[in-house]
Amino acid sequence: MKVRKMNDVHPKIKEFAEKIKGNILASRAPVLEIPIRSLNNVEFNRQKGHFTIKGKLKKRALAASTSRSFAQTLRMLSLAKQLIESNDIATKRDAYYTAYNWLEAGFKSQQESDEIMDDIEAMLFTLREKLGFIPDEKGGDVVGKLIVVDEDEDKNIVRIDCSKMGTGAFSVPNSVEQLKFETKAKFVLAVETSGMFQRLVKHKFWDTAQCILISLSGVPTRAARRFVRRLSDEMNLPVYVFTDGDPYGWLNIYRTLKVGSGNAAHLNEFFCAPRSQYIGVTAQDIVDFDLPTHPLKEVDIKRIQDGLKNDPFVHAHKDWQHNLKLLLKLKKRAEQQALAKHGLNYVITNYLPKKLKDQKTWLS
Amino acid sequence: MSEDITVDSALKKELQSKLSFAEKPGAKESQGSEATQTRETQLSQVSQEAVEKKEQKQQKQKKPKSIKPDEVTAAERLSKGQRDISVAEFFEKNRHLLGFDNKRKALLTTVKEAMDNxxxxxxxxxxxPEIYVEIINMGQDRFRIIIEDNGPGxxxxxxxFVFAKLLYGSKFHSLRQNRGQQGIGISAxxxxxQLTSGRPxxxxxxxxxxxxxxxxxLRINTLKNEPEIIKDEVKEWDKPHGTRIELDLEASYYKGAQSVxxxxxxxxxxxxxxxxxxxTPDGEQRIYARASEDLPKQPKAIKPHPYGVExxxxxxxxxSTPQKTVSRFLCSDFSRVTSKTANEILxxxxxxxxxKPKKLTRDDAERIINAIRSVKIMAPPSDCISPISEELVEKGLKKEINAEFYAVVSRPPSVYRGYPFVIEAGLAYGGNMPKDTSASVLRFANRIPLLYQAGSCSFTKTVIATDWRNYGLSQPRGSPPVGPLLVLVHIASVWVPYTSExxxxxxxxxxxxxxxxLAMQELGxxxxxxxxxxxxxxxxxxKRGYIEKYIPHIALAIDEMLELGEPVRIQIEERLKEILEKKRGKIESIEFDENANKDYDEEFAVKRTAAGILDDDYLDEEQGSGKQSSEGKKPGNENEGEKDE
Incomplete structure (x- = not known):
């Protein structure tokens, strides 16, 4: 799968600004065309194995209701150009604070500035990291059979052995494009909770299973997704995902890692790992392993129903529909750590080996 | 034209309007009803006596064929025990009924009656009309009022008789739109x-x-209700024609909402x-120059409509009819009665x-009245009414109040109790009027301003009963709307139903x-x-301000990205403004321009007070005046209203 190179952002910004200027000088109201970032503007592409954008655009013509965000978009773009030119970076929050200098064109909240940033990213069909904007939070933690080759600020090559992190872990940087990998691992195991990750690290599960462990800590960051994607593509590794047995773990964490999200509709081709397979906890596992459960919350039920109705990924996968419906029937959910009912290390000694062996219990 | 109005008919007419007013189920006069009752009783006593006197006279002169014998006996019996009172004497005791309840009001009422005439x-x-009004303060609550006109003399x-006999006048019997109607005002x-100054x-x-x-x-002989001539001279006067009246009276002069x-x-x-x-009493001369050379359309006199006759x-x-048959009488003495209608009634x-009309009995008359009510008769003609016209109402409003918006409405003629009338209304909004006080209501009847008793006037009540919230104004329960608003209501009618003389x-x-x-709703x-x-x-x-606020940011960002320099940046800004103008169109100016109203005249400007329209009622009480007794709230104490003396 071809990964598009994205180092052409600077001319793109100028090109865009020229177009706006041209329109204005020709006395035409300038219009911004921004791909809509939501689940209803993506479809599941079986061939590519991830969400692709359907191409719906929102047009933001200069008018009373849009004049403010119009000005903000252009100013944000100008800020990006300055960051690129000075080879600097700004976190999303930095950008939000920088805009305080724009006086009346500043943002009321960071959410507003994040939205504008995402708009620009989508509009220019680029990565916000390429614009000099980096996320506030970092990617996941990595431990296992992997050597990451990186450069430091002085362009020295740095080799990081992820099997020798002591009790800590390698932390995925905000931008992973420059990283190179060396590995003999058989697969990547992505784990939802850091509690579970800690247990697997403590007992060197990566060693026994010859794998790379990565903790996602909730919905994986773009960097974590991109990291997994590159590992999977370039090292030819399958990715197994282990989350809580609830709709959040499935539809938010797993689905986003595997095929992308609605919010990043324009970027999914870079930020997903289509070779991911879901190994647990499934609804069937709750029954088979007799796990302690909690009743489904109102929001869980809504998320399942919404997924069944609106998620193109669920539409494309019968096994997932079945899984969601079964959970609805059980009216229960179970956490990863519920396995501890059968003994603290039951997950290492029994659950994971059993699940990894039996492909029939996986979900696509 | 002038004729002697018999006391009974004048008071009857008044009484009828009173009684039918009291009968109306909608009239919320409950707290005043007892009082009204008393006043009616007073009036009816007088009228009763007058009727009796007349009947006695008729007996002597013509032999009472049309009047039942038992009534006569009763009248005779009653008349023996009673003293002869003239209406002038009656007024002397009940002056509040005519608007002379206190010194302040006396000044206004006198000016008003003379000006109306x-x-x-x-x-x-x-x-x-060219009217000259002068009020001279002679000290010790004495005022001289001089009013001069260029009328026909x-x-x-x-x-x-015109000036020194009560209930003498040309207007009472003709149903024609006039300011005066009773023949009582100026002689009162x-x-x-004469009562307060002793001077003729x-x-x-x-x-x-x-x-x-x-x-x-002139003086009035209060016992006989006849004029007494003190002096009768021929005089040189440079005016070609006209009338001048000069009275000395006890009064007091105030400025403000209910002033002269x-x-x-x-x-x-x-x-x-x-x-x-x-x-003015302060010696200041004010000239209200004529704004229109057009005389109002002279209203025609009409005959009474059967529905209004009691x-x-x-x-x-x-x-009193000269007609020989009752059928002819109905056709010729009433409006809208054809011979077919007359026969149907009869x-x-x-x-x-x-x-023969003269031979009909009271019972016959009563049956005719009842029959009239069950027969369909065309509404009276409305050409007897001379409204102010929408144009002049608006002009008047503009003169008086410098507002942003004016609306006027002239309703089509309508009829109450057989009397045609037209309601005209106007409204001024915004401008310099205060925003957080109750709306002012200016009331007029046949071009006479009504300054007192706003609270008991059906105009005010209707303004309050209208739901102004439907029209974007706030309105506390039971109050006029609140806002920079002034409402004018005018009734033009051949007979205006005042609540009092x-x-x-x-x-x-x-x-x-x-x-x-309906007029209020249309204005609303x-x-x-x-x-x-x-x-x-x-x-x-x-919105425009909003866009304009962000235009510099757009230009600045483009400049930053393309390094264009200031001239291009300014060009971009200008172009953006043009685009905006083109897209949104020219904006209509709604800014209030104080100088846009050419008709506005500071002199006329009504001074609004914070208390809004009801302030006149408060003022009355503040001054301890006896307005209450004019409403008859304290029966049996006619002097209640005359504290000033």
Whole structure:
């Protein structure tokens, strides 16, 4: 799968600004065309194995209701150009604070500035990291059979052995494009909770299973997704995902890692790992392993129903529909750590080996 | 034209309007009803006596064929035990009924009665009125009032009766739109003047260039209700024709909401064809110049409409008609009665159409009245009414108040109790008027400003009963709307149903309330269209401001990205503004321009007070005046209202 190179952002910004200027000088109201970032503007592409954008655009013509965000978009773009030119970076929050200098064109909240940033990213069909904007939070933690080759600020090559992190872990940087990998691992195991990750690290599960462990800590960051994607593509590794047995773990964490999200509709081709397979906890596992459960919350039920109705990924996968419906029937959910009912290390000694062996219990 | 109005018919007429007013289920006069009752009792006693006296006379003269013997006996019996009172004497004791309840009001009422007569006289003679009013403060609560007009003058022999005999006048019997109607006002002022100052009233009148002016000094003989001539002279007067009246009376002068000043100002507003020169007690001369050269259309006199006629009047008309048959009488003495209608009425009443009117009994008359009510009769003609016209109402409003928005409405003619009337209304909104006080309501009847008793006037009540919230204004329960608003209501009618002889408030006839309500709703709709337009323009201005605020940011960002330099940046800014202008169109200016209203005249401007329209009632109480007794709230104590003395 071809990964598009994205180092052409600077001319793109100028090109865009020229177009706006041209329109204005020709006395035409300038219009911004921004791909809509939501689940209803993506479809599941079986061939590519991830969400692709359907191409719906929102047009933001200069008018009373849009004049403010119009000005903000252009100013944000100008800020990006300055960051690129000075080879600097700004976190999303930095950008939000920088805009305080724009006086009346500043943002009321960071959410507003994040939205504008995402708009620009989508509009220019680029990565916000390429614009000099980096996320506030970092990617996941990595431990296992992997050597990451990186450069430091002085362009020295740095080799990081992820099997020798002591009790800590390698932390995925905000931008992973420059990283190179060396590995003999058989697969990547992505784990939802850091509690579970800690247990697997403590007992060197990566060693026994010859794998790379990565903790996602909730919905994986773009960097974590991109990291997994590159590992999977370039090292030819399958990715197994282990989350809580609830709709959040499935539809938010797993689905986003595997095929992308609605919010990043324009970027999914870079930020997903289509070779991911879901190994647990499934609804069937709750029954088979007799796990302690909690009743489904109102929001869980809504998320399942919404997924069944609106998620193109669920539409494309019968096994997932079945899984969601079964959970609805059980009216229960179970956490990863519920396995501890059968003994603290039951997950290492029994659950994971059993699940990894039996492909029939996986979900696509 | 002038004729002696019998006491009974005048008071009957008044009583009828009173009684039918009290009967109306909608009239919320419960707290005053007891009082009204008492007043009616007083009136009816007098009228009863008068009727009896007349009946006695008739007995002597003509033999009472049409009157039942038992009534006569009762009358005879009653008359023995009773003293003869003249209406002048009656007034002396009940002066509050005519608007002389306190010194302050006496001043206003006197000016008002004299001005009403002056304006009526000029208009009847089709002359553009030029009225001169002077009030001189003579100290110790004594005032001299001088009012002079350029009317047709009064023929010598009538002068004493016009000014010094109560209930003498030309207007009472003709159903024609006039300011005065009872024949009571000016002579009441004369009587009040003589009671409080002891001095006679001086009249000068001249009927043409070739005639000499006559000068009279007059008093009223209160026992006989007859004029007493103190002096009768021929005088040189440089005026070609006109009348001048000079009275001395006890009074007090105040400025403000219910002052003479205000009355004259408002009179000028609704009489744009008149020039009024007013010299205030402070010696200041104010000239209200005529704004229109067009005399109001002279209203035609009409005959009474059958629906408005009641038993007493019918009986009087029957006895005085020259017609030979009752059928002819109905056709010729009433409006809208055809011979077919007449026969239908008479058939229902079981009265022979050929009967002589004078021979009909009271029972016959009563059956005719009942029959009239069950027969369909066309509404009376409305050409007898002379409204101010929408144009002049608006002009008047503009003169008086510098607002952003004016609306006027002239309702089609309608009818109450057989009397045609027209409601005209106007509204001024915004501008310099205070935003957080109750709306002012200016009330007018036949071009007379009504300054007192706003609270008991059906106009005010209807303004309050209208739901102004539907039209974008706030309105506390039971109050007029709140906002920069002034409402004007005018009734033009051949017979205005005042709640009292003082002519201060309009009675609550459902037909009148309905018309006022419809007028208010029409004004409200116009206002709400304006308010919503204003809002949308303000919105647009806000939006524009919004865009304009961000244009520099857009230009700056483009400049930063492309390093264009200031000239191009400015060009971009200008182009963006052009695009905006093209896209949103030119904006309509709704800014209030203080100088845009060419008709506005500071002199006329009504001074609004924080208390809004009801302040006059508060003022009355503040001054401890006896307005209450004019409403008859304290029965049996006629002197309640005369604390000032």
């Amino acid at each position: 002056a304006l009526d006289a000029c208009e009847e003679a089709e002359a553009l 009064i023929v010598k022999k009538n002068i004493p 002022a004369v009587l009040y003047a 009233t001086r009249i000068t009148s001249k009927i043409g260039a070739n005639h000499s002016a006559h000068y009279y000094e 000043d205000e009355y004259i100002k408002q009179t000028a507003i609704v009489n744009p064809h008149a020039t009024i020169v007013y010299v 038993l007493g009047i019918l009986m009087k008309m029957l006895s 058939e229902k009443a079981s009265v022979e159409p050929g009967s 003082a002519k201060e408030a309009i009675a609550s006839y459902p037909e009148i309330i309905k018309e006022v309500k 709709r116009k206002l709400s269209r304006y308010i919503s337009k204003k809002r949308s323009v303000q919105d647009e201005i806000k």
